[in-house]
Amino acid sequence: MQSHAAVINGACTENRAASTALKDGPSSSKSIATTNNGNPELEFKKCSLNLSESDKEVVRLVGQHLSSLGLKKSSDMLMMESGCCLEHSAATKFRENIMDGAWSKVEAALPDMKPLLKHQRHLQKMKFFVLEQKFLELVDDGKLLDALHCLRNQITPLRIYVSRVHQLSGFLMISTSDELCKAANWDGKGLKSRAKLLEKLQGFLPISVMMRPNRLKTLLTQALEYQQSKCLFHNSSLLPNLDTSSLLIDHTCLRRNFPAVTQQVLNEHTDEIWFCCFSHNGKMLATGSKDSYVIIWNVDPVTHRVTHARSLTGHTYGVGFLAWNPTDTHIIACGTEEASELWLWNAQTGELCSKLSHSSDDSLSCGTWMPDGKKYVAGGTKGQFYQCDLDGNVIESWEGVRVQSLGCLPDNKTVIAADTQQRVRRYNFEDMSDYNIIKEDHPIMSFSLSSDGHFILLNVATQGVHLWDIDDQILVRKFHGVVQGFYTIFSCFGGSSEEYVASGSEDNKVYIWHRSRDKPIDTLSGHSKTVNCVSWNKAIPSMLASVSDDGTVRIWGPQDTSESDSDDESYWLED
Secondary structure, eight states: OOOHHHHHHTOOOOSHHHHHHHTTSTTOSEEEEEOTTSOEEEEEOOOOOOOOHHHHHHHHHHHHHHHHTTOHHHHHHHHHHHTOOSSOHHHHHHHHHHHHTOHHHHHHHHHHHGGGSSSTTHHHHHHHHHHHHHHHHHHHTTOHHHHHHHIIIIIGGGOOOHHHHHHHHHGGGOOSHHHHHHHHTOOOTTHHHHHHHHHHHHTTSOTTTOOOTTHHHHHHHHHHHHHHHHOTTOOOOOOOOTTTSOSSSOOOEEGGGSSOEEEEEEOOOOSOEEEEEEOTTSSEEEEEETTSOEEEEEEOTTTOOEEEEEEEOOOTTOOOEEEEOTTSSEEEEEOOTTOOOEEEEETTTOOEEEEEOSOTTOOOOEEEEOTTSSEEEEEOTTSEEEEEETTSOEEEEEESOOEEEEEEOTTSSEEEEEETTSEEEEEETTTTEEEEEEEOSSOEEEEEEOTTSSEEEEEETTTEEEEEETTTTEEEEEEOSOOOSSSOOBEEEESTTSOEEEEOOTTSOEEEEETTOSSOSEEEOOOSSOEEEEEEOSSSTTOEEEEETTSOEEEEEOOOTTSOGGGSOEEOOOO
8 A cells, every 4th residue: 555645745656556545536646538439538647747846735726726616627637637636535535524514424534534643642632623513513403312422422531621521511401503602602503613623623634634725715815915015005994805806916006095185175273273183983073273273073974075063162272182082972172381271072062071270380281081981181291190080070190290292002091101301101090100111312292102002103303203112112113204393293193004104294294104114105295384283084094184384174085086097106015
């Protein structure tokens, strides 16, 4: 009998032993000839091809894909002509029996699989997973006595996964399929759960014996993901889809699908506009101005048009900072360094909910919401910041900290603060601890956090925009191009997966970078004075807002899709 290795590699030979070993397999080493009546017949012959190992793997990938499409004969012919073996014949039968739910045949075949295993001790684990599937299907069919027999006489004697065995015994008391699936974290009797079982069992077998299912599709999807990750203007949350993407060309996105064109210019403010931010759901935009107004704008989710909803007024020193609560129902408004008041508004109705004014000596120029929406934190450059409830009552305070910018991590207890000593520090309101995480050589004018709380963007005086990894406390990248002096300018993360960075600039432009590059991929012109703040719509990744000392709000969007593709450019990020 020929060795397993010879069968697996599909080596071509003319001796009788080889033909015996391969006669039941889907890829026995045969050639195709034509009889007198025109019908093809199979004859054994020695393969004349000298394929490399990588070529053999490609042939197997193609053969598997053809077989999955129902082109079984084509797959067999490819294996025969190339002299390769798609998979071991025992593995083929093993797969078929599992997908058919022929558990007695699967159990009988398991000992024959032992010589093929990576480690001999894995046979017992394979038995357990097969019997577990058999047990669950028996319970699902209501065959409780057979299930009990399987549990007592087959699964328990294996003496592995004892805690799971105890769980299985409890499933005998469940009366409905839905409850069983939920309790067992199982997909029910059928192809889906059996396919998952097969995938689990394949982990114990060498790839030369049995390939993972849909391996060619997996590789092609990974290639598409890689190309999309290298595409500068890929700004979509959709996962790679082989059915809608061409494999004949490299993936590229056109620049016209990127927010690079002014769609609207909003002129309702009467003075410099210092801040803007989209709501979390993307349906509203808030802007704050030196004219003492906060304007709430509605964003049409279909047409993406921005319209005036309501104006909030009374802020004595103007509005230099805004922050939406997690549910987008309320918004806090802060003034300049001279302002000692913070205003909490109902953004839906325009009603003033509360006003924080702890001391006339305070400076409340920045703030942030705790993720639970029940508290917020506010502070400024005169040496303090507070944690407050929704009524404006101070719960905790930190004294002696001159704060430039604030943010809160998703853990609902850690506040990040940039201070006037060119540091970024963590402050824990549960144990009242604090420590440094970032130290810059120049003043930090503002910062913004990524949604996951792992990265932070700093606008550093005379230096521009810096990207830091908070967890590892390392500088990831310095973005070039922006003009950042000592004005307070705000940057932001953007795009469908926050793969972009945008910032205002003192040269009246908006700069956009891909997070993987330090040079801007686009520079947006239109404002006539310093651009103080930018905000990227999280729900509509093709929408960007910017505000300026010129008193206007600009809404940026993609180029008109009616324009010809020939007038556009596509971009590719080189390694």
